[in-house]
Amino acid sequence: xxxxxxxxxxxxxxxxxxxxxxxxxxxxxxxxxxxxxxxxxxxxxxxxxxxxxxxxxxxxxxxxxxxxxxxxxxxxxxxxxxxxxxxxxxxxxxxxxxxxxxxxxxxxxxxxxxxxxxxxxxxxxxxxxxxxxxxxxxxxxxxxxxxxxxxxxxxxxxxxxxxxxxxxxxxxxxxxxxxxxxxxxxxxxxxxxxxxxxxxxxxxxxxxxxxxxxxxxxxxxxxxxxxxxxxxxxxxxxxxxxxxxxxxxxxxxxxxxxxxxxxxxxxxxxxxxxxxxxxxxxxxxxxxxxxxxxxxxxxxxxxxxxxxxxxxxxxxxxxxxxxxxxxxxxxxxxxxxxxxxxxxxxxxxxxxxxxxxxxxxxxxxxxxxxxxxxxxxxxxxxxxxxxxxxxxxxxxxxxxxxxxxxxxxxxxxxxxxxxxxxxxxxxxxxxxxxxxxxxxxxxxxxxxxxxxxxxxxxxxxxxxxxxxxxxxxxxxxxxxxxxxxxxxxxxxxxxxxxxxxxxxxxxxxxxxxxxxxxxxxxxxxxxxxxxxxxxxxxxxxxxxxxxxxxxxxxxxxxxxxxxxxxxxxxxxxxxxxxxxxxxxxxxxxxxxxxxxxxxxxxxxxxxxxxxxxxxxxxxxxxxxxxxxxxxxxxxxxxxxxxxxxxxxxxxxxxxxxxxxxxxxxxxxxxx
Amino acid sequence: xxxxxxxxxxxxxxxxxxxxxxxxxxxxxxxxxxxxxxxxxxxxxxxxxxxxxxxxxxxxxxxxxxxxxxxxxxxxxxxxxxxxxxxxxxxxxxxxxxxxx
Numbered sequence: 001x002x003x004x005x006x007x008x009x010x011x012x013x014x015x016x017x018x019x020x021x022x023x024x025x026x027x028x029x030x031x032x033x034x035x036x037x038x039x040x041x042x043x044x045x046x047x048x049x050x051x052x053x054x055x056x057x058x059x060x061x062x063x064x065x066x067x068x069x070x071x072x073x074x075x076x077x078x079x080x081x082x083x084x085x086x087x088x089x090x091x092x093x094x095x096x097x098x099x100x101x102x103x104x105x106x107x108x109x110x111x112x113x114x115x116x117x118x119x120x121x122x123x124x125x126x127x128x129x130x131x132x133x134x135x136x137x138x139x140x141x142x143x144x145x146x147x148x149x150x151x152x153x154x155x156x157x158x159x160x161x162x163x164x165x166x167x168x169x170x171x172x173x174x175x176x177x178x179x180x181x182x183x184x185x186x187x188x189x190x191x192x193x194x195x196x197x198x199x200x201x202x203x204x205x206x207x208x209x210x211x212x213x214x215x216x217x218x219x220x221x222x223x224x225x226x227x228x229x230x231x232x233x234x235x236x237x238x239x240x241x242x243x244x245x246x247x248x249x250x251x252x253x254x255x256x257x258x259x260x261x262x263x264x265x266x267x268x269x270x271x272x273x274x275x276x277x278x279x280x281x282x283x284x285x286x287x288x289x290x291x292x293x294x295x296x297x298x299x300x301x302x303x304x305x306x307x308x309x310x311x312x313x314x315x316x317x318x319x320x321x322x323x324x325x326x327x328x329x330x331x332x333x334x335x336x337x338x339x340x341x342x343x344x345x346x347x348x349x350x351x352x353x354x355x356x357x358x359x360x361x362x363x364x365x366x367x368x369x370x371x372x373x374x375x376x377x378x379x380x381x382x383x384x385x386x387x388x389x390x391x392x393x394x395x396x397x398x399x400x401x402x403x404x405x406x407x408x409x410x411x412x413x414x415x416x417x418x419x420x421x422x423x424x425x426x427x428x429x430x431x432x433x434x435x436x437x438x439x440x441x442x443x444x445x446x447x448x449x450x451x452x453x454x455x456x457x458x459x460x461x462x463x464x465x466x467x468x469x470x471x472x473x474x475x476x477x478x479x480x481x482x483x484x485x486x487x488x489x490x491x492x493x494x495x496x497x498x499x500x501x502x503x504x505x506x507x508x509x510x511x512x513x514x515x516x517x518x519x520x521x522x523x524x525x526x527x528x529x530x531x532x533x534x535x536x537x538x539x540x541x542x543x544x545x546x547x548x549x550x551x552x553x554x555x556x557x558x559x560x561x562x563x564x565x566x567x568x569x570x571x572x573x574x575x576x577x578x579x580x581x582x583x584x585x586x587x588x589x590x591x592x593x594x595x596x597x598x599x600x601x602x603x604x605x606x607x608x609x610x611x612x613x614x615x616x617x618x619x620x621x622x623x624x625x626x627x628x629x630x631x632x633x634x635x636x637x638x639x640x641x642x643x644x645x646x647x648x649x650x651x652x653x654x655x656x657x658x659x660x661x662x663x664x665x666x667x668x669x670x671x
Numbered sequence: 672x673x674x675x676x677x678x679x680x681x682x683x684x685x686x687x688x689x690x691x692x693x694x695x696x697x698x699x700x701x702x703x704x705x706x707x708x709x710x711x712x713x714x715x716x717x718x719x720x721x722x723x724x725x726x727x728x729x730x731x732x733x734x735x736x737x738x739x740x741x742x743x744x745x746x747x748x749x750x751x752x753x754x755x756x757x758x759x760x761x762x763x764x765x766x767x768x769x770x771x772x
């Protein structure tokens with residue numbers, strides 16, 4: 001049963017529509033990847049491209065569909081949601097469905113675009129690798145799970161999508177599970193996320209119990225209309241949801257899984273860091289933003305605090321990493337910190353705008369890094385260098401990504417980062433503002449360092465690297481177009497279409513959006529970026545670090561603290577994992593063998609004894625004997641009767657005649 | 672109308688037919704005996720029709736039906752016997768026990 005709900009609100013001169021057929025059939029977006037995954041699983045190995053073509057076709061369709069949705073949204077604005085009721089638990093209707101509004105259409109488009117380019121790239125990158133077909137199954141499922149999550153109109157579907165994304169990330173991070181490191185990285189990602197998921201789950205339960213519904217739009221309606229029952233639990237629910245978001249969006253101190261997730265193949269990292277996983281937390285916060293804004297402003301302050309801590313802490317670690325992918329991973333954590341902090345400061349559009357631009361340039365950077373790694377067969381930047389000559393296309397696109405991330409105009413990152421800084425400044429969070437500017441400086445610095453060590457100077461590795469295949473460089477070129485231009489959709493004072501896209505929501509958004517450039521924020525951000533690049537260039541290029549690959553800035557003891565990631569992993573091992581492992585796990589194990597197993601074994605023995613008695617006496621001697629007797633009786637009787645069937649016509653006629661005579665006599669004399 | 676002699680003739684014919692069916696070994700003769708039985712029935716029909724002076728002449732119409740069906744039956748029966756003879760080189764009805772258990 002499809003429950004057709006249309007809610008339209010008008011703001012300014014834009015007129016919103018229900019989206020028509022395009023919105024009604026948006027469920028295709030969600031269903032297609034799952035169908036494709038089934039097809040790849042069962043038929044993939046027999047297809048000419050080993051299942052990649054099914055994945056590509058599916059994601060291509062998704063890209064086209066989401067582009068069409070995006071187009072119709074830009075031209076006329078679409079707000080609609082659809083529900084399918086699948087049952088109920090108590091008073092709660094369990095509903096699935098799909099949302100088409102600014103936020104989800106933006107996410108569809110990001111997932112569709114980035115996933116399509118990553119898939120194209122992966123067909124070449126993964127060529128000849130182990131479990132190629134399974135890789136595409138998981139990758140398709142990964143994109144599909146994210147679409148389940150972002151299309152969700154109910155909290156229950158968000159939870160399902162959330163867990164599906166977690167499972168798929170586990171499969172993909174552990175793609176090369178033969179190596180212990182990789183499988184433990186997968187486990188780490190899964191368990192860290194799981195811990196955060198508990199927060200999300202409890203948060204959802206609290207919200208559901210206090211609102212009587214699982215529909216997000218109704219919860220947001222109650223939140224914006226100051227329902228008293230909800231307001232009493234709003235703070236705790238908001239914090240719990242944020243804990244969930246902290247896990248998926250890798251916020252300090254639950255960010256530890258993300259850098260280790262680099263164990264997966266590079267296309268996975270690109271997809272995960274740009275579109276399909278780490279954005280989930282930011283998406284959840286954005287989806288619930290009216291709730292946070294109107295009912296839990298205190299929780300928003302905490303969100304902002306964690307965001308700012310993350311952006312600085314992760315940025316600093318990125319400076320000391322030698323693994324190219326890990327630099328990018330920490331950079332992602334840091335940029336997610338920007339987004340979360342922006343949401344915390346109330347700048348909804350700014351956060352999503354950064355998510356949007358970041359998705360493109362971070363996917364570009366990861367695919368670029370993958371291209372380099374594919375060429376030199378190493379992740380370590382110490383074994384790279386001088387690659388600009390041999391890999392010109394990768395170099396050029398990587399530079400575009402770097403500049404976009406560092407935030408120089410007119411590249412994408414400049415506009416989004418500037419909007420976040422402007423919001424901080426507007427909110428009067430001057431401390432956080434300067435930390436964010438410092439973060440921008442660090443970002444520019446570590447990216448310059450990475451570029452210097454990778455592409456400039458002389459080659460320090462082995463073999464002769466060469467430019468990657470066209471299937472890998474074409475997605476890079478396409479993404480670099482986005483990395484340049486995706487920021488132009490939201491230039492204050494010039495064109496602010498993006499604001500209209502993402503604020504098109506069923507429940508009206510109250511947020512800060514700068515009308516024109518904040519010159520103070522603009523100049524601080526730009527100055528920080530330029531300084532970072534200049535310092536990086538000075539230290540690694542002019543001082544010649546790129547030639548030898550060693551770092552000039554090894555200032556003790558900061559360097560070792562950063563190299564050990566603030567000893568956070570050690571802390572977790574010593575105070576969380578080991579105590580659990582040594583005390584609780586052992587106790588549970590003992591309890592299990594001594595109490596539960598004994599119980600279970602005892603029951604098993606009793607059951608088998610009883611079964612034996614029943615089998616021997618009742619079954620064998622009772623039922624079986626009866627059945628055997630009846631069948632053997634039928635058999636022997638039939639053996640005797642069949643002798644009458646001689647096949648001789650005249651004997652039959654004789655019997656027939658005898659019968660007729662007998663019956664005639666009976667009729668004549670008896671009746 | 673003299674009923675009794677005609678009934679006796681029909682009964683005799685019927686009994687002859689039954690005897691022939693049960694005793695003759697030649698399949699063609701068995702078919703012939705069946706014809707005898709049918710004809711005895713025909714005689715009865717005609718006789719009762721005439722005796723009752725039925726305006727609709729149902730007895731005669733039935734007789735024509737029986738003759739028609741008998742012709743068809745003999746046609747099929749002879750065809751079967753012919754095929755059996757071709758395959759077995761005999762028309763002895765006792766040899767045909769394919770439908771034995």
